[in-house]
Every structure is written in C-alpha cells, then in structure tokens.
Amino acid sequence: MPAYSYAPQPFVRPPELDGGATGAPVAIVGAGPIGLAMAIDLALHGIRSVVLDDNNVVSVGSRAICWAKRTLEIFDRLGVGERMLAKGVTWKVGRLFHGGEEVYSFDLLPEDGHKYPAFINLQQYYVEEYLLERAREFPDLIDIRFLSKVVGHSASPEGVTLTVETPEGSYALAADWLLACDGAKSATRERMGLDFTGQTFEEQFLIADIEMEDSPFGDHGIAERWFWFDPTFHPGKSALLHAQPDNIYRIDLQLDLGADAKVEASEEKVIPRIRAIVGDKPFRLDWLSVYKFRCIKLERFVHGRVVFVGDSAHVVSPFGARGGNGGIQDVDNLGWKLAAVLKGEAEEALIESYHEERSHGSAENILNSSRSTNFMTPKTPIEALFRRETLRMAHDQPFARRLINSGRLSLPCSLEGFALQTPGEGKLRPGQPMLDAPVGNGWLLPLLQGEFTLVGFGEIDLPDVGVRRIGIGQSGKGYETRDDHGGYALQRYGTGLAYLVRPDGHAAAVFHGEVPEAALKEALARAMGKSCEREIA
C-alpha cells in the first residue's frame, strides 16, 4: 500500500559465524533512528560500533513526522540535516477549529537568523533512510547487521556478551558496552526485568496517511496544520491534519473509548471519515494504524555497561512530537561522553551524567506530552466544560489561546543545575542549549558542536588551553574569528562574554570580560565529569 518503496537490506555473514571477531567496543541493538544516529555520532568521534537489527527495512509506516529545530541541528552535525530540510515540509500557518468554526489561526513567524526552522514534517522512513546512507559512509567504523536478532545478553562490570540469531545461525558477540536502542518494546529491558512505569491513556487514536494530488488545505497549496476540537465530522473528539512530503497527508482521529481497533482501521470505516475532512477530492490510503499510548520511562537509563537510549528508555504520547526528538537528544548527550570514556579521556562515571541529564529531559517531555494529551481528552464533564469555555473565549481572548493545548512545540531541555555545568549568569545560562546565529557567511552552531569549544562574543580574549576557540565579532586574535552577521549573535549572547560549549551544544560555563585560564580549565574538567577537588589536588 505505501508509496514509499522499501529497499531490503542484505544480510552479510559476520565474522563471528566463522570463529572470527570484529572487536568493536560498542554493540548497538536496533537500527531505528536512535541506533543509527548513535552509530554515526560515535563514528564521528572515531569509535567503532556494531549495529544489530532484527528487520531488514527502514521504519514500516511513516510514524514520526515532526522533527524539531534542535533535532535538525543535531542531524546537521551528523551530516544529514540539510538533506532532511530539503526534503521535509516546512509549515507556517496553524488553524484551530472548534465545532464547525475556526477559533483562530497563527503564523509560526519563524525567528530570523537560524539555519533551521522551528520544525519540519518528514516521514520516519526518510529519516532512517538518510541516516542509514550516512552510516554506510563509515564502512570501517560502523558494521550494520540486518536480520540479526539479539535474543540474549549478559553483562559484567567489564563488558557484555550478546547472543545474536541470524538466518545463517546464531553467534555470541562480545563488546565493552551495549546500547539498547531496541525501541518501546525493548527486549533488553524486559530481559533485565526493569520497571517501565507511568501514565497509560485509555484513548485510542486512528492514524491515516493519505496521498492526494490536491491540497486539503485549499487552493493556495501551502502546507498548514489544522487541529479540530469537537469537529462536526467527528463529534466530541479531536482531529488533526498535517502535511508530509510526496503529497502525503497525516490525519489523526481520536476514537471512542473502547472502540474496536480492527473495525476502526477498516477501509469501510475510515474512508467516509476522511471524506468528511477532505471533501470530494480524490485520495489514496497510504498507511493506517490505531494506537494507544503511554507516558512512561525507566527509572535509570544506565545499568553498568548497558545503557538505554531512545524509546527503550522512555515513551511519550505523540502529541508534542517528543519521542523521536527526545531520543535524538539522548544520542547527542551520550555520544561524546561514551567516546571520551572509550578513549580514556574521562572516567566511566561520566556516563552516569547521561542518566541524570536525559532522565530529566525525558521527564520534561513526558510532563509536556501528558498535559497536551489530557487537554485533548477531557476525562470528566467538568474538564470538558473548562475546555469548552476556554475555546469559546479563545476566539477573541489572547490569554485563552495560550491555554489551548493541542500539542506544544518540542524544545530542548536546559541542563542547568546538573553536575557538569559550572553555575553562572549570562544571556544564556550554563546548561542551556546554544542558539544559532548567522556568522561570517555561514552559521554559528556548526562551529560549536562536535567538540568542546570556547566561543567569545565581542571584546574578550580567549586563552589557549587546548580547546577549539572561535571569536565572534572580534578580529586579529590569533584564532578563528567570524563577523557577527546582522548583529544576531551579540544580541543573543551579549558582548564581552565567552562560553565554554560542550560537544552536544549545551553551554557548560560562562565568562564575563575575561577568561581566567585556571577557571576555564576547572570548568572543562568539571564538564568531563572530573570533580573540581580532584583537579585542584
């Protein structure tokens, strides 16, 4: 049924089946978006990995379609961001309907001076396809094994051993670390008997992807996002219409409590519902799915040498688009840390900070997704009443519009207050993700990500302690500098300030007026998980 043509990936007989060994330090279970991104991130640090997937095609069904700005910035660092931006749909206008009426519309009004928009819509199979092609560019560092199902593992403080089943037999694979990127149903997690707890929602949603030549958004053909509360075509429920590339449109329909998923996902039932939304325009069904969701997470993401990344560690409701986006931020956070540990530049304890920071990030994602979901699915008459009156007032009350929650934009969390950051005040505080800005004839973020970087804005000298230095809006310093093109950078960061930036683009420390070498070294040691005391002693 789908328009996307799946290219089956070949099974390649691994050396382990013939008594050999690859000896890669990292075994990644799962070649979904998270496992693939993880392998690329590690490869960019020169770390070898084996990626094992039980399947042999990219994501079945379009699944995740909204990719947020921060995720695109990370994809940019991994080398696939521009391709995704070029293929994806960037929408600007959102319309919100209540019953048969439009309550209001908004223009996302993208802020100037960023390489990437607030987000794009792109089917998950494209995201995985691009990641897979990128991963194939590191044949010496990434060993991708399809049709390879991990059916068992054992771990010790020194390493892990996986049992892998393949069409040509099973084998044992030894590695130093196991990264469980095996999705929401993670067998690794189940094997370890770990609790996966949180809120379960009873509501079911129907997803229908349709292909249609004419835009359902009207004749001007510009992609929008339409959301209905209690639409005339689907009384008492909510509905969502979104655009994807290739003339594919996503329709989400909330179903009755206890609705029979099989019946709901039948064409007889679905076609009239879609007709009610898009009218007489011809369309073709591309993908159908009925889902229920949960907002749950693991208590701990790090269990010795086994680390959970992506959906295996946390699952959120799709409203607010935080599943895939949150997982890519896990990758961003873990990649440089694991590489530093494997290269002997940091102690294993640094991995614990991945748990602290990303457990916090996923808790924030869950909080936001749960709030959106609760708003969309009132549980009691009084909740429904509050929502109805909020919607009524939203026609002309700005405050009421801001209370309507049909999914909030996925934003990166701040890591302020966690151990690796040196507390400080600035336009941007340590822990916050760095913001993009046009500099020279390119962009700021690509200059800062990937390795520790000291960046100075305006009049401030950057000492050489062995980390990359970039000066913005300054010149002739004996290190790389760029113009503050259009004044955005100094406006976003202040002038006479310098920031120590982690490889994942979060600020680790801020300096005002001057950067004392000792303070910089201390901040750097701290960001690498070495306690300050030890550094001084």
Added chain:
Amino acid sequence: MRQVYDMGLGARGDEVYEALMTAHEGLSEEESHALNVRIVLLLANRIGDADVLKDIFETARSYA
C-alpha cells in the same frame, strides 16, 4: 463591556491549567461546582480590586 486579556501566566499556563484540573479530580459535578465557587471567591479576594473584578465578571458574562 467585554475586555480583552493578554496572557498573565507567562510560560506557566499549562502548569496552572493542569493544577486546576487536578484540584477537581475525583469530585462529583456538584462538588466541582462548589469548588469553582470557592476558587472564584478566593481569586476575587486575592485580586482585591473591585473595578477590575467587575470588568472580569462582565467579560465572562458577555459569552453567555
């Protein structure tokens, strides 16, 4: 006359809305009704400005 109100809760609107729903959790409709009355009276007292309150009452009524 109906007044137009800008967002007064900054970035914490969702949090306040959620807290309001939580306050109602587990109550019968009648109990929720009574809770709303108490909340209105408490808020009115907290706002403390009779003219502002009359504007709010009028605005709310205008949607009836």
